[in-house]
Amino acid sequence: MPTDPITPLGSPERPVRVAVVGAGPAGFFTAEALLRREAPVFDVDVLERLPTPFGLVRAGVAPDHQQIKNVHKVFEKTAAHDRFRFLGNVRVGRDLSVRELAAHYDQVVFAIGSASDRRLGIPGEELTGSHAATAFVGWYNTHPDFVDFPFELGHERAVVVGAGNVAMDVARVLLRDAEELAVTDLGAHALEALRRSRVREVVLLVRRGPGQAAFDVRELRDVAELKGVRVSIDRAQLEAERPRLDELEPVAKKRVEYMLELANAAPKPAERTLRLEFLASPVELLGDERGHVRAVRVERNRLERTAAGELRAVGSGDAFEIEAGAVFRSVGYRGAPLDGAPFDPRAGVIDNRDGRVVDGGSIVTGQYAVGWCRRGATGVIGTNKADAQAVADRMIEDVPRLRPADEARRARAAVDRLLSDRDVRVTTFADWSALDAVEIASGRERGKIREKFRSVDAMMNHLLRSVGGVGAED
Ligand code: NAP
Secondary structure (H helix, E strand, O other): OOOOOOOOOOEOOEOEEEEEEOOOHHHHHHHHHHHOOOOOOEEEEEEOOOOOOOHHHHHOOOOOOHHHHOOHHHHHHHHOOOOEEEEEOOOEOOOEOHHHHHHHOOEEEEOOOOOEEOOOOOOOOOOEOEEEHHHHHHHHOOOOOOOOOOOOOOOOEEEEEOOOHHHHHHHHHHHOOHHHHOOOOOOHHHHHHHHHOOOOEEEEEOOOOHHHOOOOHHHHHHHHOOOOEEEEEOHHHHHOOHHHHHHOOHHHHHHHHHHHHHHHOOOOOOOEEEEEEOOEEEEEEEEOOOOEEEEEEEEEEEEEEOOOOOEEEEEEEEEEEEEOOEEEEOOOEEOOOOOOOOEEOOOOEEOEEOOEEEEOOEEEEEEEEOOHHHHOOOOOOOHHHHHHHHHHHHHHHHHHHOOOOOOOOOOHHHHHHHHHHOOOOOEOHHHHHHHHHHHHHHHHHOOOOOOOOOOHHHHHHHHHHOOOOOOOOO
C-alpha cells in the first residue's frame, strides 16, 4: 500500500529512497553513511552492471595485495542492513535510464568510477603489444570484460609508462615469481600466461624526476623486496636530488630517500629487474613487420617551473630507443560518459559541484556523484570513505528540499516490476554470496584463495541451475 504522502519523507514509514549506481567502494561507503543515520531514514538500492559487487576491490586491487581487499567485510555489514538491497546485473543507461531512476527514487547517486584510461597520443599507440594498464589489471583480476585479452609476454623486456601505483602494480605482477601468485585469487588464465612469461626486465618511464613520482614508497618497497628482483636506478640522477631533498614534501622526500638507499646498496643477485627511467617520455612506439611493438622511442626531459609553480616535463630533443615487446600505458584512468548524466569532458567526471550533479550550470535536484566519477581517478580505496561521507551529508541536507518521486513509483516493487518486464535477471546479495562460495570452493580445490567466474554467462548459468534460481532472497 502506498504510504500517505503527507507522512514526512525520511521518517521510518516513508524512508528516502536512494539509488546508488555502482557497487564499488564509493557506492558502498555512501550506502553505509546513509544507512548509519537514525534520521532521516534512508532505503538504499545499489545497482551494478555486473552480477557481482565491490568494483575495484574485486577487479582492481592486485592479487598479492589481499589485505586491501579485506574491506569487503565492511561492505558485507552494510549489505546485511534490512534497508539495503543489491541489484546486480542491471546496466543503468541500457536496462534502466537515468530519467527512469530519477522517477523511481528520491535521490540518485552516481558511483560509477572511471571506466576508461588516458591515452598517450603518440604514433604507434595502436600497435599490437601496446596495452592499457587498466586492461592488464582487469585481465589478471578475471574481470569478464578483459579475461580473454591476448597478452603476449614472450619478450624479455616490457615498458610501463607512468609512475603511479597502478604502474607499480603492473610491474610487480610482471616481475613476481608466478608461483607466489599461484596461491592468490589471480585468474588461472593469467597464472598460466605469467608462468610462460619471458619478461625479465620492466622499464618504468617516469616523465618527471624522482621527486615527482606518484607511486607510494611502500609500493616500490614491495617490488624491491621481491625474491629474485632488483630495482635499478641511475645513481647519478638520484644523487643530483640530494641537495634539494628539503624542498620536497615529506612523502616525496621519503620516496627519494628510499630510492637513494636502493641506488647505493650493493647489487642484489636477481634474475629480473625493475628499471626506473626518470625524465623520460615515450614519443613513438616502433613496430615490426607484423605490426607488433618492437621498441619505444624515448625523449629525455628536463624540468621547467610553470607560472603556477608546478614542475613540468619538457622534451630536451635528445632521444634513444628501448627494445621492448610489450608497452603498458599507465597514465591514469578517465571517466566515461553515462547516457543521461551530465559529463564534464575536460575533467572526465560527471559534472558536479561538491558532489551535487550540475547540468548547464544548474544543480540537478536529487542527483549526486561520488568517488572517482566525482573527483577524478585519485586516491586509495579509503579516500572514498571521507568522500562518501561528504556527499551523504549533502544528501541529508537536501532532504527537506526534495521533490519526492511519485508514491506508486517509489515503491521497491515498482522498480522490480520494471526490470522484470524487461527480462532483466537481477542478482541479489544472496546470489553474490552463492557465487562467492563457489569461487572460494573452486579456489580451494586448486590450493588458492579463490578462482573467479570468467564470464557473466557462467555466473548467471550457475545461479539458474542452483536451487533458488536468480534473484534468491537475501
Ligand atoms: P596516478 O597516480 O594519477 O599516476 C599517473 C602517472 O602517470 C603519474 O606519474 C603521471 O605523471 C603519469 N603521466 C600522466 N600522463 C602522462 C604522459 N602523457 N606521459 C607520461 N606519464 C604520464 O594514476 P594511477 O597509477 O592510475 O592510480 C590512480 C589512483 O589509484 C591513484 O590515486 C593511486 O594511488 C590509486 N591506486 C592505489 C593503489 C594502492 O594503494 N596499492 C594501487 C593502484 C592504484 P605526472 O605526475 O608527471 O603527471
